[in-house]
Amino acid sequence: MSEHALTIALQGSLLEEQTPLSLAELCRACSVQTEWVMALVAEGVLDPAGTEPGHWRFTSLHLHRAGIARRLQHDLDINLPGIALALQLLDEIEDLQSRLHSTGQY
Amino acid sequence: MEFKDYYRIMGVSREASAEEIKRAYRQLARKYHPDVSKEADAEARFKEVGEAYEVLKDPEKRAAYDRLGTNWKAGQDFRPPPDWNEGFEFSGGGFTAGDAADYSDFFEQLFGRAGHARAHGGGAGFHAHGSDRQAKILIDLEDAYRGTTRTLTLRHPEMDAQGQVILREQALNVAIPRGVRGGQHIRLAGQGAPGSGLGKPGDLFLEVEFRPHPLYRVVGRDVYLDLPLAPWEAALGAKVKVPTPDGPVEMKIPPGSSAGAKLRLKGRGIPAATPGDFYVILQIALPPATDDAAHAFYGRMAEQFKTFNPRSRLGV
Numbered sequence: 099m100s101e102h103a104l105t106i107a108l109q110g111s112l113l114e115e116q117t118p119l120s121l122a123e124l125c126r127a128c129s130v131q132t133e134w135v136m137a138l139v140a141e142g143v144l145d146p147a148g149t150e151p152g153h154w155r156f157t158s159l160h161l162h163r164a165g166i167a168r169r170l171q172h173d174l175d176i177n178l179p180g181i182a183l184a185l186q187l188l189d190e191i192e193d194l195q196s197r198l199h200s201t202g203q204y
Numbered sequence: 205m206e207f208k209d210y211y212r213i214m215g216v217s218r219e220a221s222a223e224e225i226k227r228a229y230r231q232l233a234r235k236y237h238p239d240v241s242k243e244a245d246a247e248a249r250f251k252e253v254g255e256a257y258e259v260l261k262d263p264e265k266r267a268a269y270d271r272l273g274t275n276w277k278a279g280q281d282f283r284p285p286p287d288w289n290e291g292f293e294f295s296g297g298g299f300t301a302g303d304a305a306d307y308s309d310f311f312e313q314l315f316g317r318a319g320h321a322r323a324h325g326g327g328a329g330f331h332a333h334g335s336d337r338q339a340k341i342l343i344d345l346e347d348a349y350r351g352t353t354r355t356l357t358l359r360h361p362e363m364d365a366q367g368q369v370i371l372r373e374q375a376l377n378v379a380i381p382r383g384v385r386g387g388q389h390i391r392l393a394g395q396g397a398p399g400s401g402l403g404k405p406g407d408l409f410l411e412v413e414f415r416p417h418p419l420y421r422v423v424g425r426d427v428y429l430d431l432p433l434a435p436w437e438a439a440l441g442a443k444v445k446v447p448t449p450d451g452p453v454e455m456k457i458p459p460g461s462s463a464g465a466k467l468r469l470k471g472r473g474i475p476a477a478t479p480g481d482f483y484v485i486l487q488i489a490l491p492p493a494t495d496d497a498a499h500a501f502y503g504r505m506a507e508q509f510k511t512f513n514p515r516s517r518l519g520v
Contacts (some may be wrong), residue, residue, distance in 0.1 A: 106355040110390035110410065118491040119505050127336045158388045162411065164336060166239045173250075174233055184240065199421035200486040202464055204431050 118147070118155035128164045135164065143167055143180045207282035208310045210256035210269065218274070222261070229257040255311050265315060284313060331401035338409045341390075343380055345417050345427070348474050349449045351382035358408075360397070378410065383475045386414045386427060419447060425480025426473045433457060433487040448472055448482055455484065463488045 111117060128181055130146060136151060138144045142162060148155035156164075165180050169175045211218050214228045236250040237242060243249065259265045276282065304504030339358055347354075358374045376395065384390070388407045396406025414422055421428040431446060447451050450472065457467070465486045473480020493499045 107377045108392050108395065109379050110381075110392040112384060113389040113391055113409075113451075126333075126406065127338065129335055159410065161389055162298075162387050165411075168440060169239055170237070187425055188240070196423045199423050199428055200426070200466075200483070202487060 113158040113161065115157055117181060118157055119161065121146075121151050121154050121156070122159060122162060124156045127161060128168055130164070137178055138164065138167055138181075141178050143178075143182050143185055205282050205309050205313055207276040207278060207280045208308060209276070209278040210255070210259050212278055213252055213256040214260060215259075218270070220260075222239050225257070229253065231259070234255075236491045250307065254310075255307050258307075259311070259315070269314070273426045282310060284495040288472075292337065305393050332399055333344050334397040334399035334403060334406035336409060336492060337396040338404040338411065340413055341378070341380075341410045342413050342415050343384070345414050345420055345474075346420060346449045347380050348384050348414070350380065354380055362418075376408075380412070383413050383479075385474060386412060388421060413455055415433075420449060422474070425476060426483060428483045428485060430487055431455075431467075431484040433461070438486065438488055446484060455488075461486055 114117070119127065121132060121135060125135055128135075132151075135144065139146065139154070144156070144160050146160060147154050148154040166185065166188070167181045170181050176184065207302065211220070214220075214225060214232065216224055216228050220228070232253045233250065234245045235241060236252055236253060236418070238247045241250075241430070259269050286440050291455070337358070339356070339417050341354060341356060343352070343354065358376065359371050361369050362372045364370050375393075376392070378390065378392065380390070383514070389411050392408040392410065394405045395408035398405045402499060419429055427449065429448075431444070433442070433444070436442075437457055438461045439442060439459065441461070442457045443454055444457055446455045446469075453469065453472070455467070457471065461467075463486055465494065467486065469482040469484070471479045472482035493502045
């Protein structure tokens with residue numbers, strides 16, 4: 099990377115609800131197979147908008163969850179139902195934390 | 205280079221069986237997995253445990269490591285003795301977990317860099333799209349209010365012409381747009397792994413995470429602050445100066461406010477087309493009764509509020 103390239107800041111695009119990822123894009127972003135993402139959707143770990151795989155739209159949240167799922171599987175050797183359970187419990191922790199954050203800390 | 209005591213890292217004895225080592229690894233990996241763990245140094249510990257397991261689970265590597273002897277202390281300056289690995293053969297991979305970038309100097313000195321990277325795409329005349337990459341970027345809450353630029357350095361294992369794994373450093377200067385939320389991704393087209401042949405490079409997805417802030421808590425686009433008030437400010441109402449990530453503002457506290465009450469500054473959360481809100485949660489701070497005058501004043505208050513029972517709701 100040259101000095102010159104560093105003087106200009108790269109302008110990325112923010113993943114917003116209006117600029118979702120397709121199934122193929124999500125798979126590429128996570129380096130996973132289509133079947134694996136489809137299994138996550140079937141298990142209820144991911145809930146993309148759109149009725150069929152060709153029309154599924156994934157958000158930043160889905161990308162975040164798919165990343166956790168992949169790491170849990172790779173690092174801890176957890177199967178799909180286990181991943182679903184772990185993510186559900188992580189959601190609950192986050193919900194509790196949000197509630198804790200939105201009330202005072204005494 | 206510091207010596208690493210892999211047995212101590214795994215919490216097992218030098219005589220531990222393969223089963224015990226595996227069990228210890230499973231427990232520690234769950235405890236320190238960065239996605240699950242709330243421990244402050246989870247990521248570093250997870251890598252350390254992964255490296256220890258990489259050595260202790262492999263009979264050859266473990267035997268070679270054991271040959272270093274028991275006199276080494278963790279953190280001690282270490283240089284491998286000559287011929288320490290005589291009779292052992294580690295080349296040609298055998299690395300199953302972790303990335304080349306994750307191992308310590310100590311590990312690499314003993315066992316070399318992780319074998320050969322899995323080849324993506326391949327030979328001449330083959331055009332493949334480069335793979336996408338993901339990385340995390342830590343920013344301050346204030347950055348989401350103003351936008352900023354950040355320089356980050358990513359390290360990727362890559363294969364050189366001889367098929368050896370080398371770490372390539374990639375420095376990037378990235379614009380962090382105003383209004384970004386925690387957990388959101390910034391997509392940088394073409395900054396992923398290079399494609400092969402005429403294939404296009406992949407994209408880089410940067411996941412934004414806020415550094416914990418000493419004052420503010422973030423929930424989605426909303427921002428929360430605990431605001432201490434003097435008892436008379438809460439009782440009589442007041443105009444007080446309140447910090448926000450966008451700079452201090454004047455806020456009106458209504459008379460008769462109580463601890464735990466939530467006041468909203470609409471639209472002063474993280475900016476967006478529909479910006480988040482800024483909330484202050486009131487706390488009452490008591491001046492200490494450390495000198496005689498203050499002591500006497502609290503006495504007069506007790507006299508004045510004789511009929512006030514702060515525990516009336518408790519039924520006593």
